[in-house]
Amino acid sequence: MSASSSGIVAGLTAAALATVGYLAHQAAQTLPDGLGRAAHAGAAPAAGTSKAPQVKKDPTALPGDSGKGARVVYSLRGDRVWLVAGDEAVSRTFEVDPSAVDPAPGSYSVTSRSNTVTGSDGVPVEHVVRFATVDGVVIGFSSAVGASTAPAPDPKVRTGGIRESRADGDAMWTFATIGRTVVVVR
Numbered sequence: 001m002s003a004s005s006s007g008i009v010a011g012l013t014a015a016a017l018a019t020v021g022y023l024a025h026q027a028a029q030t031l032p033d034g035l036g037r038a039a040h041a042g043a044a045p046a047a048g049t050s051k052a053p054q055v056k057k058d059p060t061a062l063p064g065d066s067g068k069g070a071r072v073v074y075s076l077r078g079d080r081v082w083l084v085a086g087d088e089a090v091s092r093t094f095e096v097d098p099s100a101v102d103p104a105p106g107s108y109s110v111t112s113r114s115n116t117v118t119g120s121d122g123v124p125v126e127h128v129v130r131f132a133t134v135d136g137v138v139i140g141f142s143s144a145v146g147a148s149t150a151p152a153p154d155p156k157v158r159t160g161g162i163r164e165s166r167a168d169g170d171a172m173w174t175f176a177t178i179g180r181t182v183v184v185v186r
Contacts, residue, residue: 035129054177060093063185071181072141072172074162076102079094079120081141081164083175092171096141097163100156103132103139116145116175118158126166127173131182141176143169 062082066073070086074084076098085093114128115121130140137159164172177184 013116024094051062060164062090066185067181067183071183072110072129072176073185075182075185076105077186081162081168081172083171091175092168094164094168094171096168099136099137099139099160099162101137101139103134103184105184105186108132108184110176110180110182113176113178119161121161123158123161125161125163127169128161129172129176132160132184138175141172142167 126144
């Protein structure tokens with residue numbers, strides 16, 4: 001009887017270990033990423049699981065995918081412009097009010113400039129720097145005449161005017177001459 005008792009105990013122990021192993025595996029599968037899953041000693045934590053405080057990206061930092069050399073960089077999502085010198089130094093960055101029609105991301109060149117004109121929305125503008133056309137709508141940077149800040153364009157009118165403050169418009173006018181590269185990023 002002792003042989004059969006030890007067989008029963010061994011069988012129950014094996015069943016208990018198998019059950020505990022199965023339950024441990026199930027529990028590990030339901031843990032959020034990074035909690036209790038140290039697969040290898042010294043392994044790097046999964047992306048996004050660092051306990052260090054998250055550093056927010058500087059919205060004024062030049063986007064990494066914005067080309068090389070002297071250029072104007074325009075961020076569609078950030079509604080921001082950077083004037084970048086040939087040595088990759090940012091000489092100026094500023095927010096803009098976007099046009100109703102956006103150019104596609106890519107590289108363009110300044111094609112024309114006008115000192116003063118009336119915008120397609122009827123607002124007198126100055127220092128117009130044009131670089132693209134989308135479905136017949138000319139896209140360019142400009143500042144409203146007599147306004148120290150950029151008045152927001154009418155969203156109901158299909159315009160291509162990306163509005164800047166007068167000070168920023170002056171800087172754009174000086175920097176973005178005919179042929180200057182304009183890189184549009186998301």
